[in-house]
Amino acid sequence: MKGIGTRARFVLGAVVLVLTTNVLAAHLAAQETRGKISGTVRDSGGVIPGASVKITNTDTGVSQNLTTNESGYFEASFLNPGTYTVSVQMPGYKAAMRDHIALGVGDQLTVPFTLEVGQISEQIDVTAETPVLDTTLPSTGFTRSSCDAVPGGFYQVSPSRSPVLLLSGGIDPVTPPRHGERVAKALGPLARHVVVANAGHGVMAIGCMRDVIFRFVDAVADADALAVDAGCAAKVPRPPAFVSLRAAHAKASEPGR
Numbered sequence: 001m002k003g004i005g006t007r008a009r010f011v012l013g014a015v016v017l018v019l020t021t022n023v024l025a026a027h028l029a030a031q032e033t034r035g036k037i038s039g040t041v042r043d044s045g046g047v048i049p050g051a052s053v054k055i056t057n058t059d060t061g062v063s064q065n066l067t068t069n070e071s072g073y074f075e076a077s078f079l080n081p082g083t084y085t086v087s088v089q090m091p092g093y094k095a096a097m098r099d100h101i102a103l104g105v106g107d108q109l110t111v112p113f114t115l116e117v118g119q120i121s122e123q124i125d126v127t128a129e130t131p132v133l134d135t136t137l138p139s140t141g142f143t144r145s146s147c148d149a150v151p152g153g154f155y156q157v158s159p160s161r162s163p164v165l166l167l168s169g170g171i172d173p174v175t176p177p178r179h180g181e182r183v184a185k186a187l188g189p190l191a192r193h194v195v196v197a198n199a200g201h202g203v204m205a206i207g208c209m210r211d212v213i214f215r216f217v218d219a220v221a222d223a224d225a226l227a228v229d230a231g232c233a234a235k236v237p238r239p240p241a242f243v244s245l246r247a248a249h250a251k252a253s254e255p256g257r
Helices: 002-029 146-150 177-187 209-217 224-225 230-236 247-254
Strands: 035-043 054-058 063-067 073-079 082-089 096-103 106-109 123-125 164-169 191-196
Touching: 035 082, 035 123, 054 073, 063 073, 164 177, 164 209, 177 191, 191 209, 191 230, 209 230
Parallel strands: 035 106, 096 123, 164 191
Antiparallel strands: 035 073, 054 063, 054 082, 082 096
């Protein structure tokens, strides 16, 4: 029973810490610095679909031209931080413009417009309203203040008391080996990091590495687990750029598959 319990901890440690590598990589390497400006165009009677919206970065002079949808809504995503001007035009209404809109790193601003009936050649400069900063992170329900409340050590990886095997693909664009190396260093001397140079994401699915994992888990002593032979990683061939569908179908139809 003692051996079974130890091996179970090995499996748990390997799985949890492989996931930790992915989460840490996402936190360190995939932070979005660009922002978004959105809003709804309406008049005194309701929303206005089909209105022309122009969003200009006054620092660079780069503009985006949008059209409000059936709900009067417009949205410009992936905007670089800077100062912006938003103008709206619609036949039968006075043009409206809001300038000096400061978009910070990762900000999501809501800039609404209420148009007045008149000639399009007439323009109303909206200066009284302040853009609304949306502090809700997309698809999470968490707010920036929630993130601020997370303890400082939450993203730190603690030293491991059990052997841990971390696997990385040398050509993995999602969690490259440098992230696994940082996690292995934080875990301490009981962590071993194996890089499969010619593999991408999903190293655990490679037949050779499945065998390495089984031997790592089955090892009785910690030293034996950390010393498991992973030399086959160097023999894994680079995946082809294109696989023939006919060849793939024929291989899948082979007896025993």
